[in-house]
Amino acid sequence: MSSGIEYVPVIGLEVHAQLLTRTKMFCRCPAEFGAEPNTMVCPVCLGLPGALPAVNREAVSMAVRLGLALGCTIENESVFARKNYFYPDAPRNYQISMYDRPLCCGGSLVFEDGEEEVSIGLERIHLEDDAGKLLHDRGGHSLIDFNRCGVPLVEIVTLPVIRSPRHASLYLQRIRQLLRYLGICDGNLEEGSLRVDVNISLRERGDETLGTRTEIKNLNSFKAVEAGLETEIERQRGELEAGGKILQVTNLWDAKEKRLVMMRRKEHTNDYRYFPEPDLPVLTVGDDWIEDERAKIPELPLERERRFQREYGLSAYDAGVLTTESNIADYFEETVRLTGEPKMSANWVMRDVLRELKTSGGDIGVFPAGPDALAGLIDLIKEGVVSTSAGAEVFTAILESGESAVDAVRRLGLEQISGEDVLEAIIDRIVESNPDALERYRGGKKQLMKFFVGQVMKESGGKADPVIAGEILRKKLDG
Amino acid sequence: MSGLAGKSIGELLRLYRKGEVKPAAVVNDCIDAIDIRDRVAGAFLEVFRDDAIACAEELGREDPGSRPLYGIPVAVKDNICTRGRPTTCGSRILEGYRPPYDATVVERLTAAGAIIIGKTNMDEFGMGSSNEYSAFGRVRNPWNEECAPGGSSGGSAAAVAAGMVPAALGTDTGGSIRQPASFCGVSGLKGTYGRISRYGLVAFASSFDQIGPLASDTEGCALLMQALAGPDGRDATAIADNCPELLSGLDAGLAGLTIAVPEELGGWELDPAVAAVLDEASRAISVAGSSPERVDLPGMETSIASYYVIANAEASSNLARFDGVRYGLRVDSDSLKGLYTATRTAGFGEEVKRRILLGTYVLSAGYYDEYYGKALAVRKMITEAYRDIFSRIDLLMLPTTPGPAFRLGERLDDPVSMYLSDIFTTPANLAGLPAMSIPAGLSADGLPVGIQLVAGAGREDLLLRGARGLEKLFRFRERFVPGGGEA
Structure with missing residues (x-):
């Protein structure tokens, strides 16, 4: 039964990204994964009595680069703050984060959804340290692995301006793409190097007053973000249409059962008692430092996508696919440079190269057929030495043997007869x-x-x- | 006992360099003195007998001139981490805990040739002014067993005063080096905030805490400070500049120093002995040069309140890690919250609980601005007022405490009166300034009273020079010994 009121979703995202620094946020322990539990630890990241944090400048540099790429204001002075809460994964029982004076303020992420250009305004980006991992039900015990404890995180917080689950998912995809372009996070949602919490409320169309918001955690894929939000929007809408009230809750998304599970009522959560971290002075990032980081920023995804359309005459779709990852875009551009054939290069990369990467699950950085090999093959096709159909066979041969296109054609006797x-x-x-x-x-x-x-x-x-x-x-x- | 343990650092260094004594003899004398005197005093929580003797014997094969603190036995307050050795902070909650690392100051002491003789008793986590809040027994004042040694570095002050060790490290958050130094008749120095690395000091209130020396004279304090001070990459709040040279100008005298005294002491009644030594010092300063300038002490009404709000706020967070999950005391329960509650209820003493509650309260939503925010503003105001004062003068002279040591048990039921004994010491912590107490005279009851000097930020050189000047005036160590009245 519809009450006739139209509800509009208002969505905000908080993204946590683990930075690819060599060492942890506040100590010199390696920020590595997969090691034996509790081997990448020291008095500082274990929060032992008397140990003190010292800021990892590499993490600051990465956060500044991200802030610049998103058009944020980089604050010359920002302040680390303690977020106090008791939980066994935080060995000091407080997290060192930033509160009222974050490193980056404002900014926005711009992307295209079909013909529409979407700009998602950001509230802030700040630095903090990650918690350890709890392993429950191990022989009747809960165990703690502190290897992850102290790994640097950036938290990227949007304004509550996202209008649809689809845009939330696109935003997340584009943030992930940007983090990978900048080389500061590997963006693995399943393994948790990229994590997202969403806030969602409904407001009545025409009324600017925001409704009570709820939070969803445990969204481990783009699909989960979309599905979780859709489910919650329907739930809230149903509640409101039935004359009910929205409670401030945190829900967990169960991807298997495709449903939300209530984790806690918000009113019962902690007062985190934030206050400036007295063990760390004000974080000073001078203009010189900011300019150094600006100089390290590569061409960003959207610019590159638009340039590919302009410069190579590619369709929006092709340009989008070819710029998904910077190293694929690099591969494509190098092939074009060697062959002078943007369209043929695009077709080969999108069809054969990407298919092969998908089936092998490999990385283009260690792909056996480099741009020079593919360019050699394209040249042979262009010159009429091999047919397009034989070319696919030659490509497979190159992947297997690592030989050049010319050698493969010769070995396989695939020269085209044009005499x-x-x-x-x-x-x-x-x-x-x-x-x-x-x-x-x-x-x-x-x-x-x-x-x-x-x-x-x-x-x-x-x-x-x-x-x-x-x-x-x-x-x-x-x- | 040969009396070597009661010598000053300077005296011992001169004996070593003349080849008249070996470190092992000094260490053995310290251990003998501890064995005899500490049964009553209760200054030590742990004595590193074997390690100290082994270290002394090894040093005995080295050239005595090779290191600045060659063969000097030093006692270390028990909130400073010593690798593999108990570090309890005077608390049940850390009973049995052995840190896997040495504090920076312990590394620096050892590198300078000092010998760590043991760990000293203290008010639990540094929270107290009488040493009565230790979980491991009270400390008695060597000048009068019925009196408190002061706190929180009461064990360190008593160990030096009783001649058990030539020097000790204490920590000063609101006066915890200077007040016990004054009560026990020894010299105690707190440097500029950040002068000595806090890495390995179990935090009470991070933005105030400073490690510093207690010794029988100013030269000893200067020698220790010089060896301990300096930048440390492991403490982001450590000062990046090196400490000024402290020894070469030590004897330059009072002449040429601009010393100020407070216009009035905010209505505080001083013990006559305290007033007398201040008058005597003022006269001496006038004789040496110009009469002391009179300045208004900033924040006499607000500094204690500001200090306790900020210190307890920080403490409530710093002490959160003691939860029974990873180390120290653990009282099991059937739930996580139960484990936290049972462990912390059993592990912390009353005063620590009181401060955690106060600190949690002032940081809570709705109270932050009213308390913590306001306290920070007061702190900033006081800091700026002192900066202004020290742009015009070199040193400020004031009492360390309003009176001499109080009797054990006397203030236990009245925490506010206990807090107020810090009235003259907390401003230097709020403003991060170097300050020092030196013994100046005896009260009518034969208890020591100290005099305090404060210098501008970074000017430990002026501070020690002034203190040395007053030390020559009062000749306290030559005139008085504990239990004996006039020497």
Whole structure:
């Protein structure tokens, strides 16, 4: 039953990204994963009595770069603050974060959704340290692994301005892409190097007053963000239409069952009693430092996508696919530089290279066929040495052997036959041995052309240049 | 006992360099003195007998001139981490805890040739002014067993005063070095905030805490300060500049120093002995040069309140880590919250609980601005007022405490009167200034009273020079010994 009121979702995202620094946020322990539990720890990240934090400047640099890429104001002075709460994954029982004076303020992320340009305004970006990992139910105990404890995080907080689950998901995809372009986070949602919490409320259309918001955690994929939000929007809408009230709750998304599970009522959560971290002086980031970081920022995804359309005449779709990852875009551009063939290069990269990466799950950085190998193949096709169809076989051979396109073609004997003398001899033989077909062709059954072309390809082992062969055939048959 | 343990650092260094004594003899004398005197005093929580003797013997094979603190036994307050050795902070909650690392100051002492002789008793986590809040027994004042040694570095002050060790490290958050130094008749120095690394000091109130020396004279304090001070990459609040040279100008005298005294002491009644030594010092300063300038002491009404709000706020957070999950005391329960509650209820003493509650309260939503925010504003105001004063003068002279040591038990039921004994010491902590107490005279009851000097930020050199000047005036160590009245 509809009350006739239209509700509009208002969504905000908090993204936590683990930075790819060599060491942790406040100590010199390696920020590595996969080590034996509790081996990457020291008095500082274990929060032992007397140990003190010292800021990792590499983490600050990365956060500044991110802030600049998103058009934030980088504060010359920002303040670390303690967030106090008792939980066994935080060995000091407080987290060192930032509160009322974050490192980066404002800014926005711009992306395209079809024809629409979407700009998501940001509230802030700040630095903090990650907590340890709790391993529950191990022989009746809960165990703690502190290896992750102290790994640097940036928290990126949007304003409550996202209008749809789809935009929330696109925003997250674009943030992930940007973090990877900047080389500051590997963006793995499943493994938690990128984590997202969403806040969602409904307001009545035409009324600017925001409704009570709820929070969703445990969104481990783009799909989960969309599905979780859709589910919660429906739930809130149903509640409101039935005349109910929205309670301030935190829900967990259960991806398997596709449902929300209430984790806690917000009123019962901690008062975090934030106050300036007395163990750390004000974080001073001078203009020189900011300019140094600005100089390290590569061409950003949206700029690159637009340039690919402009410079290479690619469709918006192709440009988007080719710029998903910076190293794929690099691969493509290098291939274009070597061949001068943007369209052919785009087709080969999007079809063969990306398919191969997807099936092998490999990284383009260690891909066996580099841009020079692909460019060699494209050149051979362009020069007519191999056919496009044979090219796919050559590409597979390059992947397996690592040899050059020329060597693969030679080894496999896949050179295209384009010599008119050779082709004429083959065609003469075929025409002579198929008098019936010739008769019917000349009698008007022009479709038989296909039959003859097929015979030529069969006879030549697929190496005949189809264009030249076609010309000769037409001359013979029609003549 | 040979009396070596009661010598000053300077005296011992001169004996070593003349080849008249070896470190092992000094360490053995310290251990003998501790064995005899500490049964009553209760100054030590742990004595590193074997390690100290082994270290002394090893040093005995070195050239005595090779290191600045060659062969000097030093006692260390028990809130400073010593690797593999108990570090309890005077609290049940850390009973049995052995840190896996040494504090920066312990590393620096050892590198300078000092010998760590043991760990000294203290008010739990540094919270107290009488040493009565230790979980491991009270400390008695060597001048009168019925009196408190002061606190929170009461064990360190008593150990030096009783001649058990030539010097000790204390920590000063609101006066915890200077007040016990004054009560026990020894010299105690707190440097500029950040002068000595806090890495390995179990935090009470991070923005105030400073480690510093207690010794029988100013030269000893200067020698220790010089060895301990300096930047440390592990403490982001440590001062990046090196400490000024402290020894070469030590004997330059009072002449040429601009010393000021307070216009009035905010209505505080001083013990006659305290007033007398201040008058005597003022006269001496006038004789040496110009009469002391009179200045208004900033924040006499507000500094104690500001100090306790900020210190307790920080403490409530700093002490959150003692929860029974990873180290120290653990009282099991069937839930996580139960474990926290049971452990902290059993592990912390009354005063610590009181301060955690106060600190939690002042940081809570709705109270932050009213208390913590306001206290920070007061602190800033006081800091600026002192900066202004020290742009015009070199040193400020004032009492360390309003009176001499009070009797054990006397103030236990009245925490506010206990807090107020810090009235003259907390301003230097609020403003992060270097300050020192030196013994100046005896009260009518034969208890020591100290005199305090405060210098501008970074000017430990002027501070020690002034203190040395007053020390020569009062000749306290030559005139008086504990239990004996006039020497």
